[in-house]
Amino acid sequence: MTVRTLVRRGLVAAVLIGVAGAGALALAIDRAGPAPRTLAPYIAKRTSGHHAFIEGAGRRVAAALLALDRGADDMPPPALSLAAGAQPQPAGQEAAAGSGAIGVATPDALRAALRAATPGDVITLAPGTYRFDGRGIDVTRPGRAGAPIVVRAARPGTVHIELATLEGFVVAAPYWRFENLDIAGVCPADDDCEHAFHVVGAGHHFASVNNTISDFNAHFKINASGGLYPDDGLIAHTTLRDTHPRATTRPVTPIDLVTASGWTLSANLIADFVKGDGNGVSYGAFAKGGGRNNVFERNVVWCEQKLRGYPGQRVGLSLGGGGTGQTSCRDGRCITEQDGGVLRANLIVGCSDAGIYLNSAAASTVVDNTLVDTTGIDVRYPTSSARIDGNLVDGPIRGRDGAILHLGDNRSAAMWRAYVGSHPVRDLFRAPQSGDFAWRDGAPLRAETDDVTRPAQALDLCGRPRAEPGVYGAFADVGACAAPGGVR
Numbered sequence: 001m002t003v004r005t006l007v008r009r010g011l012v013a014a015v016l017i018g019v020a021g022a023g024a025l026a027l028a029i030d031r032a033g034p035a036p037r038t039l040a041p042y043i044a045k046r047t048s049g050h051h052a053f054i055e056g057a058g059r060r061v062a063a064a065l066l067a068l069d070r071g072a073d074d075m076p077p078p079a080l081s082l083a084a085g086a087q088p089q090p091a092g093q094e095a096a097a098g099s100g101a102i103g104v105a106t107p108d109a110l111r112a113a114l115r116a117a118t119p120g121d122v123i124t125l126a127p128g129t130y131r132f133d134g135r136g137i138d139v140t141r142p143g144r145a146g147a148p149i150v151v152r153a154a155r156p157g158t159v160h161i162e163l164a165t166l167e168g169f170v171v172a173a174p175y176w177r178f179e180n181l182d183i184a185g186v187c188p189a190d191d192d193c194e195h196a197f198h199v200v201g202a203g204h205h206f207a208s209v210n211n212t213i214s215d216f217n218a219h220f221k222i223n224a225s226g227g228l229y230p231d232d233g234l235i236a237h238t239t240l241r242d243t244h245p246r247a248t249t250r251p252v253t254p255i256d257l258v259t260a261s262g263w264t265l266s267a268n269l270i271a272d273f274v275k276g277d278g279n280g281v282s283y284g285a286f287a288k289g290g291g292r293n294n295v296f297e298r299n300v301v302w303c304e305q306k307l308r309g310y311p312g313q314r315v316g317l318s319l320g321g322g323g324t325g326q327t328s329c330r331d332g333r334c335i336t337e338q339d340g341g342v343l344r345a346n347l348i349v350g351c352s353d354a355g356i357y358l359n360s361a362a363a364s365t366v367v368d369n370t371l372v373d374t375t376g377i378d379v380r381y382p383t384s385s386a387r388i389d390g391n392l393v394d395g396p397i398r399g400r401d402g403a404i405l406h407l408g409d410n411r412s413a414a415m416w417r418a419y420v421g422s423h424p425v426r427d428l429f430r431a432p433q434s435g436d437f438a439w440r441d442g443a444p445l446r447a448e449t450d451d452v453t454r455p456a457q458a459l460d461l462c463g464r465p466r467a468e469p470g471v472y473g474a475f476a477d478v479g480a481c482a483a484p485g486g487v488r
């Protein structure tokens with residue numbers, strides 16, 4: 001055998017070994033490896049405080065990883081024209097004079113009306129600004145099925161409620177509905193503005209529709225009290241955001257739902273929830289604590305729309321969140337954090353961590369969601385099981401630590417691609433990081449649809465019937481989401 005032949009065979013063998021090694025590395029990254037956006041801050045932290053050369057190298061490596069994974073960081077904040085969150089059209093109908101209509105024009109008058117309310121009353125705030133300091137606003141008079149008590153503005157954008165209180169409306173009675181209001185936390189310290197709404201105990205069948213709420217740690221806090229559970233609530237067409245990172249070690253989650261069951265979160269806009277202190281972990285919304293049958297559908301979650309570049313981990317939507325202490329769980333055990341939860345037709349964008357995270361969430365349904373610029377869908381622990389179908393994921397779909405996944409027909413991207421700057425799902429859109437989710441070359445069509453995971457009249461992100469033939473993700477034509485429709 002000639003030397004030339006030996007060299008040629010040696011080179012071929014080296015190439016094959018290199019390819020095999022790269023394949024093994026890619027497989028390991030896909031199974032359990034961190035995303036570049038997760039690894040980058042770790043590298044920067046571990047090299048900080050060392051020799052200037054090491055520290056500088058660490059910063060450069062971290063910046064390169066972030067650029068490969070998330071793209072340029074110098075773009076202006078994306079503009080959203082999607083019909084999610086609060087809309088300019090008023091929700092509901094104003095009560096006619098003499099049929100439970102109550103007009104108020106001052107903070108004291110509002111408190112008095114809430115204390116005296118009876119089923120079917122419609123409390124309408126006159127246009128203006130209402131400021132509350134010190135103590136929260138107790139809501140203790142019950143409405144009833146078919147005759148809720150309504151607190152509203154006649155038109156969105158005309159009533160501004162400023163809360164310099166630890167908690168705003170503390171709803172401990174059933175059948176209350178709040179609509180068309182603009183509510184802002186105005187506390188000097190973020191620790192002093194916890195919740196705009198605390199729905200607790202007997203506050204079942206609560207509804208928030210077409211409200212705009214900003215600058216709280218947990219805009220909605222929902223939990224049991226005295227053995228009673230505020231089940232069967234609704235948060236719809238509501239905009240939730242913060243204008244600055246929250247300087248607090250307390251939980252930062254615009255919708256913090258614990259122990260309650262049967263809630264629907266629909267067509268909301270949740271954005272810019274950054275926890276500046278403590279562990280730096282925040283969620284757009286979660287349901288945990290042993291509840292059942294909670295539904296998150298047709299929401300737009302943009303973790304970092306205007307508040308970008310801050311340290312910490314932002315997760316989009318979660319069943320299970322970070323877990324719950326046993327004494328706070330509905331069954332006193334929390335063998336599972338959630339049962340029968342549904343995540344359907346949501347658009348989740350721009351998160352420094354997972355777009356969807358399931359933690360001890362049994363019998364979950366995750367269908368028709370679109371995730372862009374997140375670390376994908378993460379299902380964790382043996383108590384988690386999920387049917388996952390029809391999703392369009394700019395990243396991987398992964399089960400960890402014994403989780404059970406029933407995978408249907410999804411379109412996703414392997415984790416290793418982010419390490420080389422390859423984003424085949426993200427590239428389906430024209431300019432998603434600028435808020436343009438029009439298809440670059442037409443919608444990605446599915447060969448078939450698993451209708452077992454969908455209701456008979458399933459709607460897409462835009463509130464329209466699902467397209468036929470089926471399309472991966474939350475919508476077939478994002479242009480249909482831009483025209484605001486009526487709010488019910």
